[in-house]
Amino acid sequence: MTPPPTAPTPAPAAGPYAESLRLFARASRVIPGGIYGHTSPALTVPGEFPYFAARAEGGRYWDADGREFLDFMCGYGPIVLGHRHPEVEAAADKQRRDGDxxxxxxxxxxxxxxxxxxxxxxxxWAVFGKNGSDMTTWAVQVAREFTGRKKILRVRGGYHGAHAWCTPGHGGLIPEDRAHIHPFAWNDLDGLRALVGRHRGQVAAVIASPYHHPTFGDSSLPALGFWAGAEEICRRERALLIVDDVRAGFRLHLGGSHQFFGFTPDLVCFSKALGNGHAISATVGRAELKVAASRVFLTGSFWQGAVAMRAALTTLDVLERDDGIGRMRRLGERFAAGLRAGAERHRLQVSCSGPPAIPFMSFADDAGWRRQRRFCVEMARCGFFLHPHHNWFLCAAHTEADIDRALAAADGAFALVKADGG
Amino acid sequence: MTPPPTAPTPAPAAGPYAESLRLFARASRVIPGGIYGHTSPALTVPGEFPYFAARAEGGRYWDADGREFLDFMCGYGPIVLGHRHPEVEAAADKQRRDGDxxxxxxxxxxxxxxxxxxxxxxxxWAVFGKNGSDMTTWAVQVAREFTGRKKILRVRGGYHGAHAWCTPGHGGLIPEDRAHIHPFAWNDLDGLRALVGRHRGQVAAVIASPYHHPTFGDSSLPALGFWAGAEEICRRERALLIVDDVRAGFRLHLGGSHQFFGFTPDLVCFSKALGNGHAISATVGRAELKVAASRVFLTGSFWQGAVAMRAALTTLDVLERDDGIGRMRRLGERFAAGLRAGAERHRLQVSCSGPPAIPFMSFADDAGWRRQRRFCVEMARCGFFLHPHHNWFLCAAHTEADIDRALAAADGAFALVKADGG
Known part of the structure; x- marks a missing residue:
C-alpha cells in the first residue's frame, strides 16, 4: 500500500452510503483516520464505496446500508471458500464448544x-502466528540466525506487512529500521545478481512474494527463469530464499505457490486464506533450518488458539476435496476473458493481470487512475465490489452466474468509461 | 521470558501425561522445539505438567490425558471471565452468523x-490489532513520529512482546534492532532521571508495564511516587509515557491499570483479557497524538474481525456489571492470605507478590527454584495448575470453594517441600 492519494471526503448523509458515512463520522472522532490500514476508504474512491460491512454469505456481502455486493475482494484474501462456509464453521464451532x-x-x-x-x-516443520507479518518478520530473523548475516534483499514495492523493516508507510520510522534491507526490481535477475555481488557474504535472505502484486499497479507474474535463477543465486551465496505467500497462498496451489511456479524456497510464510477468515498465519521451512528456527523466540497470547487451527484444517480439506483451486482458476479465466472481450467491444485498451484466481484489470494510459475509478465506482453502484487500486480475489463460492452477472455490469461500466472520453 | 533453563526431557509413555508426551513427540518432528513460546514445557518442569490441552470450562481445564485442572494460568491471561463464558460466546456467535x-x-x-x-x-482515540506486540511496537513508532526522536527507555527485564526491539530471546537479532533502546531498573526513578539526562532531547518514550512482572522473578508493585515521578520526568522532557497493560489490563481496573495506580499515561496498550480469549489487542492514546497516530501505517488481515470485537464489548460489559474485577481481587486476597498462613504453619518463608488478581508466590532462599518446582509439581499432581516461574492469573469464574480446595492442596505441597529439606 502506498499512502492514501486523497483524503476521505464527507458526503451527504442521504446517499447510498449514508449509514457508512454516519458510522465513519463517529469513527473519525475516536479512531485516527476513522478507518486505517488496508480498508481505508482513502485507498478507494472516498464516498463511492461502502465504508462499513454488516454481514456476508458465500461470495457476497451486505454493507452497513443494507446494499448487497458480489464480493470480489473476499476480505482482501482470507475468504477462499466463501464467507461462513458451513463445514469450516462447523469444525470451528465443535472446537469452540471445547474451548479455544x-x-x-x-x-x-x-x-x-x-x-x-x-x-x-x-x-x-511449521510454526503458527496470527498475522502475516508475525511470520515474515520472524522468517527474516530465522535467516539471520541461520546464516549469521544481516542483509535482506527484497523486491521494490513488494508488500510483506506493516513492520518497520518493510512497511509501505513512512511515519514513525528511523534509519536503523532498514539499515540492512536492500531492494531490487521484480523479475530483474541481473539486478538481484548485482545486489548480491555488492553484499557478497553478507546476505541472509532474499524475500519476495511468488509473483508481484503491488497496490496501485498491475500484477506481474515471474518471468521465465526468474525463480530458477533466484534460487540458484541464493544457493550459490548460501542465502535463504523466503517466499511471502501470505496473499497468494492456497489460491494457486494447495501446497504453496512455489509449487505452482515450480521452484524450491527455504521458508514460506502463509496467512490470509489458510483459515478462510479465521486469524492464523504459518511459516514452513526446510528441515536444516529447524534448530535455527527454535532459537528465534516466537510467541503470542492467542497463537495456539485451537479454533483457527481447526478452521484451517477444514479449509485445506475442503479446498482439496472440491478442487477449490481449480474452480477459482476456471472462474478467473472466465472473468478475465469476459473483461478483455468487453473492453474490446467498447474499443478500450485494458490489461488483465495476475493469476486468474487473484485477478486485476487496469486501463491503458490511465493517468491518475481516472478510467479505473470510473469503472470500479460504476461496478460498485451495480453491486460488484472491485477495488480500483488493489488486486481482486475470487473464492470457491463464486459461481459462473456470478461472473456472468459481473461481466454484464462491466459492459455498462465500459460504456460509461468510453462515453467519458475513453 | 528468559530462554528455557532446561531442555524438555522425554518421559515414559505410561505416566499421567502419556498422551501429552505422545503428542509432544509427534510435535517435535514437525515443529521447532515441539512447543515454542510462552507455553514451552521447558519453561515449567519438563515431564511434570501437561503439554497439551483438550477442553476447558469456567475456571478449569482438561489436558490431553483427560486430567482436570483448576486453571490458575487462564491461558496466560486472556481468560478473565472464565473459559467459554456464555454471554461472551453468545455475542460472538451472533456476530459469527453475520460473518467476521x-x-x-x-x-x-x-x-x-x-x-x-x-x-x-x-x-x-483507540486502534485495534491481534497481538499485544502489534500494539507495543506501533505505540513506540507513534512516539517516534510525534516527537521526532529515536530513543526508547524501557524497564530492564520487562516484557513487551517478541519483536526484535524487546524480545527476551537472543536468536536472529542484529545490533541495529536495539540501537536506541535503553534499559533502566524498575522503580528506580533516579536511574530513569539519569538515563533521560544522558539522552536529553532524544527520548521519544518511556515504556513500562503498570507494575513489574518478570518471568523467573517476583512481581513488584510501583513504589510510592514512582508513577508520579515517571510522569513528571516524561512531561518535562516532552517524552511520551507508554503503558504496556497487555498482561494486567482489565484485571486491576476496568479502565486500565493506570487508573488503579493513579497516574496519566500518553498511550496504553491492551490485549489478553480484553476479549476473554478472543484474539484482539488495542492501543488508546491522548487526543493530541491522533494525527501522529494516523501517520504510522497500521494494518493486518484480520484486525477488523467483528467477532473478537463483539466478544470484547461483552467482556467489558460483564466485567463491569458483575464487578468481576472486585471478585478477582477478593479471591486473590483469600488465596494469598491462605498461602501465607499455610507456609507459616509449615515454617516456610514465602513471598506472595503481585496484585491479588495476578498473584505469584515464591520461596525464600530458593536457589535454582528447587522448592518452587517441588511445590508447583505437587499442586499439578493434585489438579491445580500454578506455573513455577511465571505469575498466575485468576478469573471471575473461580469460586471461594476453588480457592479453598487449592489451599487445602497447598497444605500438602508445603508439607512435602518442608519434608524435602524446607
Missing part, C-alpha cells in the same frame, strides 16, 4: 503442522 | 473504540 485459548496447544497444532509439512513438499 | 472478516470494519469497531475511550479516562 488454553495454557497449552492442542492436538490441532500438531495436525496442522503435519498437514502443512506434507502439502508444501520441501518443508520439514 | 469483511472488506470493511463493522459498527463493532466504532462501538469498541468509543467504549475504550470512555473507560480509559485520558484517551481520545
Amino acid at each position: 485459548c488454553f495454557n497449552h496447544p492442542t492436538e490441532a497444532m500438531v495436525l496442522l503442522a503435519e498437514r502443512l509439512v506434507a502439502l508444501t513438499g520441501f518443508a520439514g | 472478516c469483511f472488506n470493511h470494519p463493522t459498527e463493532a469497531m466504532v462501538l469498541l473504540a468509543e467504549r475504550l475511550v470512555a473507560l480509559t479516562g485520558f484517551a481520545g
